[in-house]
Amino acid sequence: MTPILEIRGVTKRYSVRRGMFEPKRSLMAVAGVSATLPRGEVLGLVGESGCGKSTLAKMVLGLETPTEGEILVDGRPVASLGRLERARLVQPVFQDPYSSLNPRRTVAAIVGQPLDVHGEGTAPERRTRVAEMLALVGLAERHAAAYPNQLSGGQRQRVAIARALILRPSLVVCDEPTSALDVSVQAQILNLLAELQAKLGLSYLFISHNLAVVYLIATRVAVMYLGRLVEVGQAETVLTAPDHPYTQALLSAVPTPKPGRGLPGAPLKGSFPNPLDPPPGCPFHPRCPVAQDVCATTPPALESKQAGSTVACHFAG
Amino acid sequence: MAATAAGPKVGKRRGRVLGNPGLIVSAVVLGAIVIMAVFAPLFAPYDPYAQILDDRLIPPAFIDAELADPRYLLGTDNLGRDYLSRLIYGARISLLIGFLTMLVSGVIGTAMGVAAGYFGGRVDTVVSFLVTTRLSLPVVMVALAVVAIAGGSLQVVVLVLGLLLWDRFAVVMRSATMQLRSLDYVAAARAIGASTPRVLLSEILPNLVSPLVVVASYEMAQAILLEAALSFLGLGVQPPLPSWGLMVAEAKEFMLFEPWMILLPGLAICILVLAINLLGDGIRDATAPEGR
Numbered sequence A: 001m002t003p004i005l006e007i008r009g010v011t012k013r014y015s016v017r018r019g020m021f022e023p024k025r026s027l028m029a030v031a032g033v034s035a036t037l038p039r040g041e042v043l044g045l046v047g048e049s050g051c052g053k054s055t056l057a058k059m060v061l062g063l064e065t066p067t068e069g070e071i072l073v074d075g076r077p078v079a080s081l082g083r084l085e086r087a088r089l090v091q092p093v094f095q096d097p098y099s100s101l102n103p104r105r106t107v108a109a110i111v112g113q114p115l116d117v118h119g120e121g122t123a124p125e126r127r128t129r130v131a132e133m134l135a136l137v138g139l140a141e142r143h144a145a146a147y148p149n150q151l152s153g154g155q156r157q158r159v160a161i162a163r164a165l166i167l168r169p170s171l172v173v174c175d176e177p178t179s180a181l182d183v184s185v186q187a188q189i190l191n192l193l194a195e196l197q198a199k200l201g202l203s204y205l206f207i208s209h210n211l212a213v214v215y216l217i218a219t220r221v222a223v224m225y226l227g228r229l230v231e232v233g234q235a236e237t238v239l240t241a242p243d244h245p246y247t248q249a250l251l252s253a254v255p256t257p258k259p260g261r262g263l264p265g266a267p268l269k270g271s272f273p274n275p276l277d278p279p280p281g282c283p284f285h286p287r288c289p290v291a292q293d294v295c296a297t298t299p300p301a302l303e304s305k306q307a308g309s310t311v312a313c314h315f316a317g
Numbered sequence B: 001m002a003a004t005a006a007g008p009k010v011g012k013r014r015g016r017v018l019g020n021p022g023l024i025v026s027a028v029v030l031g032a033i034v035i036m037a038v039f040a041p042l043f044a045p046y047d048p049y050a051q052i053l054d055d056r057l058i059p060p061a062f063i064d065a066e067l068a069d070p071r072y073l074l075g076t077d078n079l080g081r082d083y084l085s086r087l088i089y090g091a092r093i094s095l096l097i098g099f100l101t102m103l104v105s106g107v108i109g110t111a112m113g114v115a116a117g118y119f120g121g122r123v124d125t126v127v128s129f130l131v132t133t134r135l136s137l138p139v140v141m142v143a144l145a146v147v148a149i150a151g152g153s154l155q156v157v158v159l160v161l162g163l164l165l166w167d168r169f170a171v172v173m174r175s176a177t178m179q180l181r182s183l184d185y186v187a188a189a190r191a192i193g194a195s196t197p198r199v200l201l202s203e204i205l206p207n208l209v210s211p212l213v214v215v216a217s218y219e220m221a222q223a224i225l226l227e228a229a230l231s232f233l234g235l236g237v238q239p240p241l242p243s244w245g246l247m248v249a250e251a252k253e254f255m256l257f258e259p260w261m262i263l264l265p266g267l268a269i270c271i272l273v274l275a276i277n278l279l280g281d282g283i284r285d286a287t288a289p290e291g292r
Helices: A053-060 A083-089 A107-117 A123-136 A141-145 A153-165 A183-200 A211-217 A235-240 A245-252 B007-018 B021-038 B083-119 B121-135 B139-150 B154-164 B167-181 B184-191 B196-232 B244-254 B260-287
Strands: A005-016 A025-037 A042-046 A068-073 A090-093 A171-175 A203-208 A220-225 A228-234 A303-306 A309-311
Touching: A005 A053, A025 A053, A025 A068, A025 A220, A025 A228, A042 A053, A042 A211, A053 A068, A053 A171, A053 A203, A083 A090, A083 A107, A090 A153, A090 B184, A107 A123, A107 A141, A107 A153, A123 A141, A123 A153, A153 A183, A183 A203, A183 A211, A203 A211, A211 A235, A220 A235, A220 A245, A228 A235, A228 A245, B007 B021, B021 B083, B021 B260, B083 B121, B083 B154, B083 B167, B083 B196, B083 B244, B083 B260, B121 B167, B139 B154, B139 B196, B154 B196, B167 B196, B184 B196, B196 B244, B196 B260, B244 B260
Parallel strands: A042 A203, A042 A220, A090 A171, A171 A203
Antiparallel strands: A005 A025, A005 A068, A220 A228, A228 A309, A303 A309
């Protein structure tokens, strides 16, 4: 069976000019990322802000085109799909439900818009499908006539999920779907996403910087640093026995819910490097606790270290 | 839109309309002026062009009760034409020019601004250059020159002002569109397969209404003022059409002895412009979606 999502050596470069007389420089937002997502699974993509997670998501959605490499959804390259065809395969759920819904449309209009765009069904048929979809994401019938500003954050995110699913896509790109929500609501939305995944046989590309959330929902995890994947593997393996020093550092920075333990210490020195000026060799070496001379000169390749896991580090494990 | 909303929203919006005295007063004043202008033949007691040379320069009652004539509520001008009738017919010219100019400049400016804001890059560079070029032209000078060449008439004034006053539309729509473009619901619309025209018409434009109303009202008021100025200089609409600016111009010869002649059309212009601006502000406040 073809994997639902296949990312093949994708690179995205932006040219940036800081001032009128400065020369143009190229910013590598995503650098040679390859990953596959088998059908019916959830690939969790984790990393710090600015590491290229969202750029990768935009490319999967076809909102941006890769500079190099290609992305296959359901075995077909995204770049060559028409906008309608692409929309039927892959749909987004965005982070901020306050900006992802048009404030001038009712919930019914927002959820029904994809049917409108694709010219599916007659007006009464569309109404029925919208009502079914709202029920599926746990919204009441009366919400159909509401405007987004009359709903809570959780309800808005349910509307966004309904809009994404009404075309029955096989792949849903969730770009931090819970990080703008209250903690209690986060759990509800996560459960809803997990439930819908099982019920509709969906696959998710699930982007987050919250490791606990990823642990809960993802079957596979890819860790990203400065536009590169540093560790990919089964969620269980990567998040409990990580091999890459960056993944280890991320995990040790997760706050524990036990009272009296205090905040975890920051295990990394330095700060996230400027993507315009990436360090030579391994991009992580200036902050790495186990770095040696070779790290500053030779970038490590992704290599299999454990069963099913690949790690990009000279001294992993 | 409010009609389809759930109960509490309608109530809130009604509250926002009724709780804004500026909006109510300006709407009533503007409504009265528009009705008067549209049904001018019904409201005007006399033909605005009819000259009764025996009854020249009769002041209105509140200026000079002794010389006033009850047949002429606001007096007569130097050719014995009823001043009230001329003011009522003059409202037609002002509103017509204001509205048409706003329409012409609004279509040009909004199209340019939205295109520049949404597409960015080269389109933005070209539009910004055109805006800069336009801003470097003094409106009155260019209008004077063109009208001097093409001759003053209502059509020429509308066209000239319409082709000159689009800059604010373009600038405001450009920056508002740039803000909207980066919002997730625009990305979501593209992700569901919506075409670019569809995104522009159903996602961007409806959310531009608030700033558009404000700019449109301001530009309409501006056009009315400019028409008055051009007519005052003798380059706008031509006599005997009863334009308010023209009335001010005709009255200036008598300013020393009959100052009310210049005061009345001046006051009319002032009230109309004020009402339009207040209405624009009020509508913006009442239609902006909550929480934004």
